[in-house]
Amino acid sequence: MTAAIIDASAVTLALxxxxxxxxxxxxxxxxxxxxxTVALLGPSGSGKSSLMSVLSGLERADSGRVLVDGLDFGAxxxxxxxxxxxxxxxxxxxxxxxxxxxxxxxNVAVPLxxxxxxxxxxxAQAELTAVGLGHRLDHYPAQLSxxxxxxxxxxxxxxPRPALLFADEPTGNLDAATGEAIMDLLFAxxxxxxxxxxxxxxxxxxxxxxxxxxxxxxGAIVTDRRAA
Numbered sequence: 001m002t003a004a005i006i007d008a009s010a011v012t013l014a015l016x017x018x019x020x021x022x023x024x025x026x027x028x029x030x031x032x033x034x035x036x037t038v039a040l041l042g043p044s045g046s047g048k049s050s051l052m053s054v055l056s057g058l059e060r061a062d063s064g065r066v067l068v069d070g071l072d073f074g075a076x077x078x079x080x081x082x083x084x085x086x087x088x089x090x091x092x093x094x095x096x097x098x099x100x101x102x103x104x105x106x107n108v109a110v111p112l113x114x115x116x117x118x119x120x121x122x123x124a125q126a127e128l129t130a131v132g133l134g135h136r137l138d139h140y141p142a143q144l145s146x147x148x149x150x151x152x153x154x155x156x157x158x159x160p161r162p163a164l165l166f167a168d169e170p171t172g173n174l175d176a177a178t179g180e181a182i183m184d185l186l187f188a189x190x191x192x193x194x195x196x197x198x199x200x201x202x203x204x205x206x207x208x209x210x211x212x213x214x215x216x217x218x219g220a221i222v223t224d225r226r227a228a
Contacts, residue, residue: 003033003034005068005163005164005196006030006164006196008065008066009029009064009065010027010028010029010065011025011061011063011065011066012027012063013050013062014062024050025047025219026047026218027220028064028219028221029221030051030055033196035195036212037187037196037199037211038196038198038199038211038214039200039207039209040198041213042202042215042217043217044202046216046217047218048200048216049200052198052200056085056164057081057085057089060073068084068088068089068164069084069088069164071084086160088163088164089162089163089164089166090158090160090164090166090195091165091167092153092165092167093153093169094168094169094170094172096141096149096150096153098141100140100141100142102140103137104136104138104139104140104155105121105128105137105138107141108123108124108155108159109121112159112160123159124155131151131152131189132185133151136148146174146178147182150173150174150182151185158189162195163195163196164198165195167186167197167198168200169201170199210227213225
């Protein structure tokens with residue numbers, strides 16, 4: 001097992017065909033160590049969410065190499081890629097994406113059950129308790145505040161104990177105070193579980209909470225620095 005959980009080199013991604021072809025990612029090289037906290041920082045359109053999609057296996061690069069947890073994502077077919085993501089990669093989005101007809105505990109437990117976990121309900125309850133929602137297990141998303149819904153989403157992403165966790169603008173739909181509390185929680189759970197965390201954000205203050213900040217502009221990495 002290598003120190004790097006992500007090792008990507010010369011990654012390119014483009015949309016359309018010449019002469020209207022638009023480059024989204026321009027020969028990206030990035031390596032990320034296990035257990036690190038890394039921010040992908042940049043304005044809208046900088047390529048940070050596209051890079052997340054490629055590194056998480058949700059989208060294929062046009063060229064280059066993407067190794068994640070020792071697997072060459074470019075060499076896997078769609079079924080193998082889906083299997084590689086399952087349990088290995090967790091994703092938290094700003095829109096929560098909870099199933100409205102399921103309770104909080106069901107939203108967390110069902111993905112575990114589909115993955116074959118024999119103790120899905122117990123694990124879901126423990127994770128929801130860890131994010132401060134042990135008293136809201138049987139509430140539906142519509143009965144929860146935005147901050148509580150994002151807590152459920154965090155519990156759902158972390159419950160399988162993924163090696164790699166992506167958080168794409170996780171506070172984008174929350175007010176400032178709630179967003180700060182959510183990030184406190186997310187970093188606490190990262191420390192507790194030892195997962196590698198990548199935060200995609202346009203907010204320099206949020207990025208500064210990570211140990212490493214990778215700044216993007218126009219599909220390329222322009223700075224890559226560690227916290228002082």
